[in-house]
Amino acid sequence: MILMKIMSCSSSSSSSYDYGYLFVCEEATDEASPLWCSSSSNLGSFWSFNIYIFPNSKTVEWKSVSRLCEKKTLLTVNGEYPGPTIAVQEDDDVEIKVTNHISLNTTIHWHGIKQRRSGWADGPAYITQCPIKSGESYTFRFKVIGQRGTLWWHAHISWQRASVHGEWWKEDVEGIEADTILYGSGPNTSDAYTINGLPGSLHPCSNKDTFIQNVERGKTYMLRIINAALNNELFFAISNHTLPVVEIGAIYTKPLTTPAIMIASGQTTNVLLTTDQNPGTFVMAARPYVTAIVPFDNTTTVGFLHYKEEDTIKMPQKISISNLPPMRDTSFATKFSNSLKSLASTC
Numbered sequence: 001m002i003l004m005k006i007m008s009c010s011s012s013s014s015s016s017y018d019y020g021y022l023f024v025c026e027e028a029t030d031e032a033s034p035l036w037c038s039s040s041s042n043l044g045s046f047w048s049f050n051i052y053i054f055p056n057s058k059t060v061e062w063k064s065v066s067r068l069c070e071k072k073t074l075l076t077v078n079g080e081y082p083g084p085t086i087a088v089q090e091d092d093d094v095e096i097k098v099t100n101h102i103s104l105n106t107t108i109h110w111h112g113i114k115q116r117r118s119g120w121a122d123g124p125a126y127i128t129q130c131p132i133k134s135g136e137s138y139t140f141r142f143k144v145i146g147q148r149g150t151l152w153w154h155a156h157i158s159w160q161r162a163s164v165h166g167e168w169w170k171e172d173v174e175g176i177e178a179d180t181i182l183y184g185s186g187p188n189t190s191d192a193y194t195i196n197g198l199p200g201s202l203h204p205c206s207n208k209d210t211f212i213q214n215v216e217r218g219k220t221y222m223l224r225i226i227n228a229a230l231n232n233e234l235f236f237a238i239s240n241h242t243l244p245v246v247e248i249g250a251i252y253t254k255p256l257t258t259p260a261i262m263i264a265s266g267q268t269t270n271v272l273l274t275t276d277q278n279p280g281t282f283v284m285a286a287r288p289y290v291t292a293i294v295p296f297d298n299t300t301t302v303g304f305l306h307y308k309e310e311d312t313i314k315m316p317q318k319i320s321i322s323n324l325p326p327m328r329d330t331s332f333a334t335k336f337s338n339s340l341k342s343l344a345s346t347c
């Protein structure tokens with residue numbers, strides 16, 4: 001799944017969408033305390049363990065969610081799919097209490113946090129800690145040092161990573177993992193990639209499950225983009241717009257203006273999107289970059305960028321996005337990767 005959030009780092013209040021982001025703001029706001037941003041979603045009720053973000057408390061649970069014409073239950077944090085957002089400031093001491101209310105073991109991994117002198121708080125089950133058993137709690141304590149931008153967090157035991165965010169399987173992901181181990185074959189491929197949990201209108205029963213981001217013309221927005229798919233690298237683009245990349249994995253990059261980005265599984269990328277087109281509705285899309293000959297999910301997920309100056313959303317009749325590279329475009333992938341430079345680079 002592509003997780004995308006438009007939010008300025010200096011705006012520390014909650015916004016209308018919440019995904020599994022960890023925002024690290026360089027500029028201190030009122031006080032240096034962890035801030036929990038949350039909002040409600042209306043997707044029904046789930047599986048359950050609790051996450052407590054100091055000083056607030058939250059729950060994580062199983063929930064029933066409908067996508068692609070079918071209902072399934074999946075693991076969610078605080079009943080939200082995609083999961084809630086945590087905003088912290090650089091140098092914050094972060095304290096997060098996770099209480100497991102599901103019947104399975106679980107844990108949360110703080111993906112990309114460098115965990116200086118706190119490696120035991122990283123989260124992967126059986127690697128840096130025992131899993132959190134049903135009914136038990138674990139409090140993660142770490143300091144955010146020398147990082148700013150966007151990171152993400154996710155469940156980190158077995159295939160639970162695909163439960164909290166992930167791409168979309170119609171089947172229960174625990175069952176897919178069990179079959180893979182039983183038969184020794186590769187796992188079934190997913191049924192859809194999603195943008196903010198929504199597969200988009202190219203999939204059946206998904207017109208209502210299509211992400212639409214409203215923007216004003218003539219502004220620059222920071223898009224926090226996360227590839228939360230399980231395995232695949234993804235291309236992402238917005239028609240008629242360029243994507244100036246300024247930060248990857250909570251490290252600033254030399255600004256790079258590109259028609260599309262490639263983003264690896266688990267990677268984060270911030271871009272500064274300028275809404276410089278005539279008012280209208282523009283397609284955003286993601287599809288995998290894969291050259292393997294083994295089976296993989298070769299679908300495309302779409303959403304829309306809608307300029308508020310256009311009174312009603314006029315969905316494009318034909319979904320085409322010329323700046324999204326084709327699935328096997330190794331030359332774009334190579335050129336894009338080679339173009340990324342550190343902020344200090346002189347070349």
Ligand SMILES: [Cu+2]
Nearest residue numbers: 109111154266
């Ligand atoms: Cu991770």
